[in-house]
Amino acid sequence: MLNVIIDASLPGIGFYHRQAKTGVSRVAEQLVKGLLESKDVQLSLAAPTHQAETLRYARETFGIQAPALVNRPSELGWAKLENALLGPFAPQSLPSKVIRQVFYRTRKALNSEQARFSAKFLPANAIYHSPFFAIPTDIGRMPNLRKVLTVHDLIPIHHPEWFPAGERAVKDALTNLPADAQVVTVSEATKADFCQYTGFDPARVTPIHLAASPNLFFPVTDTQRIKATQNRFGLGDESYLLSLATLEPRKNLDHLIRCFVALAESGELPTEIKLVLVGTKGWKMDQILDEIAKKESIRKRLVFTGFVPDEDLAAIYSGALAFVYPSLFEGFGLPPLEAMQCGLPVITSNVSSLPEVVGDAALQVSPTDADALAQAILTLVRSADLRSELTTKALRRAQLFSWERFTNEHIRLYQRL
Numbered sequence: 001m002l003n004v005i006i007d008a009s010l011p012g013i014g015f016y017h018r019q020a021k022t023g024v025s026r027v028a029e030q031l032v033k034g035l036l037e038s039k040d041v042q043l044s045l046a047a048p049t050h051q052a053e054t055l056r057y058a059r060e061t062f063g064i065q066a067p068a069l070v071n072r073p074s075e076l077g078w079a080k081l082e083n084a085l086l087g088p089f090a091p092q093s094l095p096s097k098v099i100r101q102v103f104y105r106t107r108k109a110l111n112s113e114q115a116r117f118s119a120k121f122l123p124a125n126a127i128y129h130s131p132f133f134a135i136p137t138d139i140g141r142m143p144n145l146r147k148v149l150t151v152h153d154l155i156p157i158h159h160p161e162w163f164p165a166g167e168r169a170v171k172d173a174l175t176n177l178p179a180d181a182q183v184v185t186v187s188e189a190t191k192a193d194f195c196q197y198t199g200f201d202p203a204r205v206t207p208i209h210l211a212a213s214p215n216l217f218f219p220v221t222d223t224q225r226i227k228a229t230q231n232r233f234g235l236g237d238e239s240y241l242l243s244l245a246t247l248e249p250r251k252n253l254d255h256l257i258r259c260f261v262a263l264a265e266s267g268e269l270p271t272e273i274k275l276v277l278v279g280t281k282g283w284k285m286d287q288i289l290d291e292i293a294k295k296e297s298i299r300k301r302l303v304f305t306g307f308v309p310d311e312d313l314a315a316i317y318s319g320a321l322a323f324v325y326p327s328l329f330e331g332f333g334l335p336p337l338e339a340m341q342c343g344l345p346v347i348t349s350n351v352s353s354l355p356e357v358v359g360d361a362a363l364q365v366s367p368t369d370a371d372a373l374a375q376a377i378l379t380l381v382r383s384a385d386l387r388s389e390l391t392t393k394a395l396r397r398a399q400l401f402s403w404e405r406f407t408n409e410h411i412r413l414y415q416r417l
Contacts, residue, residue, distance in 0.1 A: 159329065
């Protein structure tokens with residue numbers, strides 16, 4: 001039996017901040033869930049930060065089967081007290097926010113925001129795995145503890161200009177990487193990038209592909225469900241091209257919007273086709289949004305839904321004509337896989353990990369070639385046969401990725417350590 005400790009602070013944060021449940025948070029949740037269900041693993045959780053949130057996430061998600069936290073008893077005591085006070089209130093309510101703010105300020109005043117780990121509270125011969133954040137210094141100093149870090153991408157390092165508010169998690173994780181650690185990457189492309197940047201031994205880096213949840217992403221055939229979801233998010237009954245991403249520079253959505261606007265203004269794109277952008281607003285989008293606001297005829301054909309809950313995504317995907325994702329850089333690229341699993345024809349970039357994910361089941365274009373993207377959009381819109389062909393290929397390609405395989409490959413890695 002493998003004793004595995006997973007840093008679950010990321011899902012803990014997502015419990016209170018649903019919009020923080022991005023791709024990396026979903027990956028961490030899937031790893032916890034998959035290992036908990038495995039007969040080969042005795043699972044424990046760790047919370048280097050956000051102990052109360054992580055404890056509540058585990059309890060609310062898994063009930064009496066929730067894995068124990070390996071934090072020190074004093075830290076768990078404070079976390080349990082905070083949760084006891086929070087219990088009567090909804091996570092997003094004002095009283096909940098006030099209580100959490102009081103505890104946050106108290107921890108900050110006491111300089112106890114970061115947990116301190118002791119070997120006597122950890123399972124024997126354990127493996128500590130952080131699916132995103134830096135491995136804590138206390139953990140890194142324990143010679144008998146095997147350590148694993150997941151690296152999703154090196155985007156904040158290569159392009160810090162895309163993160164004006166600062167993004168230290170990736171840099172901190174690499175700076176504090178213990179010398180004896182193993183590394184998991186989410187794609188072969190990220191492995192190559194990581195090894196080239198760090199000089200890390202490739203033999204100690206294992207690529208393990210992600211997956212799209214079959215419970216969330218599947219072809220929705222109920223037209224009433226699709227229509228009701230579309231109406232709820234202001235999509236109407238017209239055909240639409242779909243993209244899903246935080247509105248930020250690396251997703252290259254300003255490029256997509258400009259290509260769509262050019263096609264719409266030229267008359268080449270049928271007037272009933274809209275562009276729907278799902279995701280929260282990030283940064284550096286103000287200029288393009290201001291430009292759109294000046295063109296009423298175009299503004300009506302662009303729909304910004306904002307955040308869409310997980311349970312509505314399959315219907316949004318399934319109702320679209322095609323999915324367009326011209327990202328400049330991806331560690332893996334979950335949205336195109338989610339779209340393919342919903343049976344949607346996909347147009348995406350031919351860079352970083354995206355070709356590795358979509359294979360021959362999507363149209364691939366250079367993310368900086370406006371003519372190529374415009375032509376790909378027109379080709380898909382005009383050809384029902386091509387859309388049908390890509391739908392078939394997409395569903396077949398999506399079957400190569402599964403969370404079960406993801407979990408099993410992690411277990412095989414742990415067994416080798």
